[in-house]
Amino acid sequence: MxxxxxxxxxxxxxxxxxxxxxxxxxxxxxxxxxxxxxxxxxxxxxxxxxxxxxxxxxxxxxxxxxxxxxxxxxxxxxxxxxxxxxxxxxxxxxxxxxxxxxxxxGRMVLVAADSNEQKIDSSFLLDPNTKTITIANPEHAPYGKAAKETLESWGIWEEIQPKLVFAENIRQAYQFVESENADVGFIALSLMNEAEFNYELIDEANHKPxxxxxxxxxxxxxxxxxxxxxxxxxxxxxxxxxxxxxxxxx
Missing domain, CATH: 3.40.190.10 (Periplasmic binding protein-like II)
Known part of the structure; x- marks a missing residue:
């Protein structure tokens, strides 16, 4: 047994x-x-x-x-x-x-933590009240590269350099805006499904697909x-x- x-x-x-x-x-x-x-x-x-x-x-x-x-x-x-x-x-x-x-x-949007329903565009980025702009690091993040291409196509890449805050990736860029550590950010549309921020869809003609x-x-x-x-x-x-x-x- x-x-x-x-x-x-x-x-x-x-x-x-x-x-x-x-x-x-x-x-x-x-x-x-x-x-x-x-x-x-x-x-x-x-x-x-x-x-x-x-x-x-x-x-x-x-x-x-x-x-x-x-x-x-x-x-x-x-x-x-x-x-x-x-x-x-x-x-x-x-x-x-x-x-x-x-x-x-992927599609990209320009998101503001507090835009007071202003149109979020190149003028908004150049506004003295917009102190910080976050993008994913273009050296290793495709959305960051697309953001840089967009800013270059708008002719303001050099001008907004002092305002730039680089995030490690696109989700961290979103978190910078969400936590108000950045006034505005270039973010993936795919991260905005539950967000309540005001944002503008970036025209794809401004950057490579x-x-x-x-x-x-x-x-x-x-x-x-x-x-x-x-x-x-x-x-x-x-x-x-x-x-x-x-x-x-x-």
């Missing part, structure tokens, strides 16, 4: 161990551009409901995440805010070139599951969610 009891316990612990291993295998680690904070979280929730696969996100600036992946960070999927960063990783064989997919075109793409890093140990998530993002359901947050279809 004791021997049978021991065997029963052994089988029980093997089953428990197997379940833990399965659960661990069913978690995807996703590096995601900060403009996706709201949209991708909702997409991920829907994906988990359908598949049971859990997702853990690391949101940040596309440039810094690109560097981490190039250095071997063990992500299963990378959703970049601009395709150029995916192309850089393809060049150094850090992501699977065949896994590259376009999933969205924010064409967003994803790819599966070579470090991923579960590329099949990563492909499932990538396919879900570019599916009609994923695209519907992205559109609801202000993204355009690529």
């Amino acid at each position: 004791q021997w049978k009891h021991f065997l029963g316990l052994l089988v029980f612990f093997i089953l428990i161990s197997g379940c833990e291993s399965t659960n661990e295998e069913q978690t995807l680690y996703v590096a995601a551009a900060s403009d996706l904070f709201n949209a991708l979280t909702e997409i991920g929730d829907e994906f988990t409901k359908e598949t049971g696969i859990q997702i853990e996100y690391t949101f940040g600036s596309t440039g810094l995440l690109t560097q981490q992946i190039q250095e071997g960070a063990p992500f299963d999927l990378f959703t970049a805010a601009h395709e150029s960063y995916i192309d850089k990783l393809i060049e150094v064989d850090a992501v699977d070139a065949n896994s590259k997919e376009y999933y969205a075109i 924010i064409l967003q793409a994803l790819a599966i890093p070579k470090q991923s140990e579960q590329p099949e599951l990563s492909k499932q998530l990538a396919d879900f993002i570019i599916s009609s359901k994923g695209q519907e969610i992205l559109k609801s947050y202000g993204f355009d279809t690529p």
Whole structure:
């Protein structure tokens, strides 16, 4: 009886161990551009409901995440805010070139913490009462680069230099405006779904398209599951969610 009891316990612990291993295998680690904070979280929730696969996100600036992946960070999927960063990783064989997919075109807005219903435009930025303007760092953030291009197209990039406050990523730029640590900011439209701030949509003619793409890093140990998530993002359901947050279809 004791021997049978021991065997029963052994089988029980093997089953428990197997379940833990399965659960661990069913978690995807996703590096995601900060403009996706709201949209991708909702997409991920829907994906988990359908598949049971859990997702853990690391949101940040596309440039810094690109560097981490190039250095071997063990992500299963990378959703970049601009395709150029995916192309850089393809060049150094850090992501699977065949896994590259376009999933969205980002839109940008100019947001004021307190505009008193004034039109938020270049004149607003030049107004002496506007002390601080935040943009994501154009050195590693696609929205920051688009903001710089916009300010250059308006002919005021040099003039507003003393007012600029650089954020690490586009979500931090939003937080600067939200906390009133900046008077105005260039923010991703996708982060404005629940915001009550006054904002103006930036005409896309003022900057190069924010064409967003994803790819599966070579470090991923579960590329099949990563492909499932990538396919879900570019599916009609994923695209519907992205559109609801202000993204355009690529």
